[in-house]
Amino acid sequence: MTTRPLVLACVVVLAACLAVAPAGGVQSEPTLTIADATLEPDGSTTVRVALDSAPNGLAGFEVRLALRSGVATVGGAEYPDRFRPTTDPDVGPDGREITIEAADLESAVGPGTTNVTLATVTVEANGTGTALLAVEAAQIDDDDGGRVDLGTAAGTIAVDAPTATPTETDRRPTTDAASGGEPPETDASGGGAVTTTGTGPGFGGLAAALALAIAALLGRRC
Template sequence: MSPNTTRRTRRLLALALFVVVAAPIAAGAGHAATADTADAPTVSVTDVDVASDGTATATVVLSSAPQGLAGFAVDVSVEGSAARITNASYPETYGLTSEPALSDDGRQVRLEAADLNERVQPGASDVVLGTVELTGVSAGSAELSAEPLQFDADGGGPVEPDTAVGTVTVTSGTPDDGSSSTQRTSAAVESPDADSASASGLPALQTIAGALVALVVVALLAVVAVRRRR
């Protein structure tokens, strides 16, 4: 085998070995980036059904608190004319709360609280910030939205959560279950296996990549063996 052929073969083998090492790392990095995006804190308002002239309670939730939660201020609003906000309250989690500030037209309420007792620890998930009582006005639907004004992690660092809207659906009669209202869990909460399903795709991707690279290496080794016989 000529020196040029030997050098070319060595370069191909080096490239193949690089791919063997780099492919799983790249796949893992891509998965990690996706996971970080999926785990970003999000403030959302749950969906609710309510009869006209009935009441329903929607929950304001922070999906995750990677660094804990020292305090927050958030505005919750209802769009359209199908429903109005008539009251709001906090869970017993927080040591200091402000009286919910309800607008005169019932379209918005402000919630402010501080976790003085450090009940919300770093890594907490599905943190309930408060509940909002809605009264059905007329048949139809209205969007429920949350606007984060200020969120602080333990230690005082700022948190900038994403937002997700909910929907209040007002019917002309009582809901099917016979109660005055029904709270519906959002799709994100209803699918706890979504992260595990996404995670299960990583080993499969790595296995396929590894198999392809192994085939390339075997082929190159075969070429080297044949050329040596010559």
């Protein structure tokens, strides 16, 4: 007889929980992502810094990035035209850190905007190997004046070893020792090297005919 009120109480609590829960489920926090990049030794490239979502818009940001290896350095950054005003990128003295800062006074990034490019950072190779370009500190404010709780994802900067290029010696054809160091003769039809036999330059038949003629003359004189 006492179980019915308990069941009713559980139903009421469950209904209250469903009413409070958001319709779309639990929303994940916005993530600040640094793109990966691959470059050659002594080369440079640009790396995208992006916010995957801005649920309440974007008022401004200040982000400090750092390279965690000496295989590359940062050379500067550029902002999209929609951000005004912007602050000149501040590169650290060793080229391992950079701070980017800008505001969105014209509300170009409204609530619900996704895949927002904040800046593109120039990365220059300084060796071979890999390095992480990570977020060291970040403050992103939304249109309501609140600070956005962020997740971050570092980018991997890979500097490949140089690829060996053929030298002039590698491009020369193989020589034939039997022909005095000259490359073997090739058939014009594409059939490969031409092989010649005998010790003379190809006049064996003519020499035999001359020998027979001389023998005949001597026989007549005798």
